[in-house]
Amino acid sequence: MMFRRLIVAAAAASLLAGCGINSVPTKEEAAKAKWADVQAAYQRRADLIPNLVETAKGAAQIEQSTLEGVIQARASATQVKLDAGDLSDPAKVAAFQQAQGNVSSALSRLLVTVEQYPQLQSQGRFADLMTQLEGTENRITTAVGDYNRAVQDYNTTIRTFPDIIGAKVIHGAEPMKTFEAITPNANVAPKVDFGTK
Amino acid sequence: MRALRLIALACTATAAACSQAAPPETVACDGVPRIELTGRLVDNGAMLDTAGRTRVSEALADYEVATGRQLVVATITSLDGLQIHNYGHCLGNRWGIGDAVRDDGVIILLAKSERQMRIATGIGAEDLLTDEEAGRIVRQMTPRFRDGQIATGLLLGIEAIKAEMGTAS
Numbered sequence: 001m002m003f004r005r006l007i008v009a010a011a012a013a014s015l016l017a018g019c020g021i022n023s024v025p026t027k028e029e030a031a032k033a034k035w036a037d038v039q040a041a042y043q044r045r046a047d048l049i050p051n052l053v054e055t056a057k058g059a060a061q062i063e064q065s066t067l068e069g070v071i072q073a074r075a076s077a078t079q080v081k082l083d084a085g086d087l088s089d090p091a092k093v094a095a096f097q098q099a100q101g102n103v104s105s106a107l108s109r110l111l112v113t114v115e116q117y118p119q120l121q122s123q124g125r126f127a128d129l130m131t132q133l134e135g136t137e138n139r140i141t142t143a144v145g146d147y148n149r150a151v152q153d154y155n156t157t158i159r160t161f162p163d164i165i166g167a168k169v170i171h172g173a174e175p176m177k178t179f180e181a182i183t184p185n186a187n188v189a190p191k192v193d194f195g196t197k
Numbered sequence: 198m199r200a201l202r203l204i205a206l207a208c209t210a211t212a213a214a215c216s217q218a219a220p221p222e223t224v225a226c227d228g229v230p231r232i233e234l235t236g237r238l239v240d241n242g243a244m245l246d247t248a249g250r251t252r253v254s255e256a257l258a259d260y261e262v263a264t265g266r267q268l269v270v271a272t273i274t275s276l277d278g279l280q281i282h283n284y285g286h287c288l289g290n291r292w293g294i295g296d297a298v299r300d301d302g303v304i305i306l307l308a309k310s311e312r313q314m315r316i317a318t319g320i321g322a323e324d325l326l327t328d329e330e331a332g333r334i335v336r337q338m339t340p341r342f343r344d345g346q347i348a349t350g351l352l353l354g355i356e357a358i359k360a361e362m363g364t365a366s
Contacts, residue, residue: 030220131332138282145224153221 021166024173027154031176032084034147038179039082041139042100048136049074049103052110052129056120062113066106073099073106087151088174097180107133148178226287228279232271234292237261242272242309249348256355265365266322267295267302268358270351275310284308285317295319299365305354307347314339316358325362334358 053067080099086092120126155175158167167173232241237257240250253270260268271288285306289295295302300321307314316331334357341350 127336128329128332132328135282135328138280142223142225142283142286149221149224 021170023157023163024154024167024171027150027157028173028176031147031150031154032087034143034150035082035084035087037143038140038147041136041143042077044139045103045133045136046074046078048129048132049107052133055126055129056110056114062110066109066113069106070103070110073102077103087176090177093177093179144179151176151178223287223290225283226291227283228277229284229287229291231291232273232288234269237267237269239269239271242274242307244272244307244309244347246348252348253351253355256352260355260359263364264359264362265296266299266362268305268355269294269302270305270307270355272307272309274308276308276313281306281308281311281313281315282317285315289317289319295322296365301325301362301365303358303362305351305358307342312342314342316354322362326358330361334361 049070053070056062057067077099080096082092082096114120114126114130157163158171158173158175232239236254238245238250238254245253257268257270260266269289269292271285273284276284285304288306289302289304292304293302294304300319302319303322303326304317305314306317314335316326316335318326318331334354337357338350338354341347341353
């Protein structure tokens, strides 16, 4: 009889192995890795802004307040860090989202102003920077989308039977927060178009 | 023994049910149709004539031999409302263009109806061919496309990418 019970115990362990013991941390790690991509994309944008502002300043009559708005929003956003460990904390996620959203809005205002200077847009250095900004915003959108998808995958896993057993009993897993990205008007960024014949 | 076998079977079945398959595909692929990678040039938009196809395919093969990197040209009839950067990014990932470790593949994507183009790079190619450099190459190519010289424009782009990215060490 003892033998039978041992088998049952072993069977239960192997059942759980597939049900939350491995899948929960795997998916959590996947989501955190995606978060690293999001941070890298935002960092890329932060690195680009000083150049963008300098070039805009030198090339056109752009209101000082518009340029300062971008610089200040960037400076404040750099202060707001969100570590992968804090992704279950709604307040911290909201603060990060707000800070990056402010940068996006400030950039939008700059882009709207830039639109009024067609000669600036076609100028070599500025065109390069706009291409980079567009690429950066695209990366942010994709990274945020992929992060949210990984979070949903993880959240579904920890709430669904049978993985919920491993999630609750062994890992004490908390759901993670998805992220809302505000990007400046993507359609303001230059399109690489063949043009008309 | 029979019970044992049954339990083993149950374990396998449950484990299979629990461990979900591959991680979700990138959002960039949302709505992007499955396109078959038929060669280094996938001219689904039929933008090139036979001679042009040969020239471009040969240039792409030469590129691979000379640099040890992969470059693919794809044309499509329409983006069907999708963003061209997502489309290019998605095809590159799905097709696994470039070295698996270096991730240095590049795709040139042309959308016929929208008259748009994109140079999409693998993560490992980003520093070798930055957005800025890719943007400049695009601006060199587009005048040819406007004149209807698709193959010539592509050859120009392939040469420029080769010069920019250099050889894989």
